[in-house]
Amino acid sequence: MARARTRLVPLMATAAVAAGALLTACSNSEEASTLTTTVTPPKVTRSTSHAGTPAPALATATEGPLQISGGWVKQPPKKDMTAGYLTLRNSGPAADALTGVSTPVADKAELHTMQATGNGAEKMVQINEIPLPVGQDVELRSGGQHLMLVGLKKELAAGERVPVELSFASGKRISMSLPVLSQEQAPRASQSPSGGSVTPTSGSGHGGH
Numbered sequence: 036m037a038r039a040r041t042r043l044v045p046l047m048a049t050a051a052v053a054a055g056a057l058l059t060a061c062s063n064s065e066e067a068s069t070l071t072t073t074v075t076p077p078k079v080t081r082s083t084s085h086a087g088t089p090a091p092a093l094a095t096a097t098e099g100p101l102q103i104s105g106g107w108v109k110q111p112p113k114k115d116m117t118a119g120y121l122t123l124r125n126s127g128p129a130a131d132a133l134t135g136v137s138t139p140v141a142d143k144a145e146l147h148t149m150q151a152t153g154n155g156a157e158k159m160v161q162i163n164e165i166p167l168p169v170g171q172d173v174e175l176r177s178g179g180q181h182l183m184l185v186g187l188k189k190e191l192a193a194g195e196r197v198p199v200e201l202s203f204a205s206g207k208r209i210s211m212s213l214p215v216l217s218q219e220q221a222p223r224a225s226q227s228p229s230g231g232s233v234t235p236t237s238g239s240g241h242g243g244h
């Protein structure tokens with residue numbers, strides 16, 4: 036008995052010290068608020084929180100040193116054209132370039148970029164190639180370089196997949212199928228630094244983006 040009691044004492048003492056330490060920490064309001072912010076990261080469930088149908092997985096593909104990720108096609112804002120997006124990575128050893136795209140669902144498919152018109156607006160223009168320097172992520176995205184599908188032969192519904200073949204300066208070809216995403220499903224992770232203009236679609240003339 037006596038033994039048990041002597042053991043208990045130091046244990047309780049330790050507990051008391053621990054409790055005291057806790058109290059001290061809590062009374063420090065700065066620390067307390069730091070704690071709160073770390074415990075509640077703002078947007079964990081961003082990608083899954085959109086109501087309705089969950090977005091299909093974005094397309095990926097690999098061919099030699101070329102890696103493609105995050106591929107998708109925007110559900111056509113207009114009936115006859117839409118844009119496709121993806122990120123390319125060339126792990127070398129030599130530079131390459133995306134030189135073409137084709138798809139059976141459209142009359143033609145082109146590489147586009149946005150170009151300033153001089154009066155503050157931007158328009159999309161066709162380009163011959165998208166350079167792929169070694170070791171760099173090249174992102175095709177809304178408001179920047181993109182795949183353009185012109186003259187759609189059929190309606191593209193969200194959830195459908197669009198087969199595309201990408202061709203490269205090196206002679207490589209990559210076939211993959213890109214999921215069609217509705218506007219709500221579209222990934223928003225990487226916006227241009229110019230900010231929230233996620234809506235070039237709804238605005239000016241060309242609905243492709």
Ligand SMILES: [Cu+2]
Pocket residue numbers: 118147148159160181182183243244
């Ligand atoms: Cu375009």
